[in-house]
Amino acid sequence: MKKKTTIEEDRRARAEKHVLACPNCGSPVLDHMTQCPKCKAKLTPKGYQPMSDEKIKKIRYITYTIGAVISIAIIVLIIVFRK
Ligand SMILES: [Zn+2]
DSSP: OOOOOOHHHHHHHHHHTTEEEOTTTOOEEETTOSBOTTTOOBOOOOSOOOOOHHHHHHHHHHHHHHHHHHHHHHHHHHHHHHO
């Protein structure tokens, strides 16, 4: 039987790739964190920043807008060239 992987397990597996040890207390911290959640020591993120929800929404909105414009343009071209 195939092993069931939950979303939580999948998320954890993906997060583990970015786990580092805090240089101050040795706790597991994610490589994009700027502060240790345990000892509050300052950490240096290695240039990786997770996308904020605001940014994702903005990108999605732009993508949808461009998609809509292209769709309309194609429909208009089809109508024009059919004549
Ligand atoms: Zn720490």
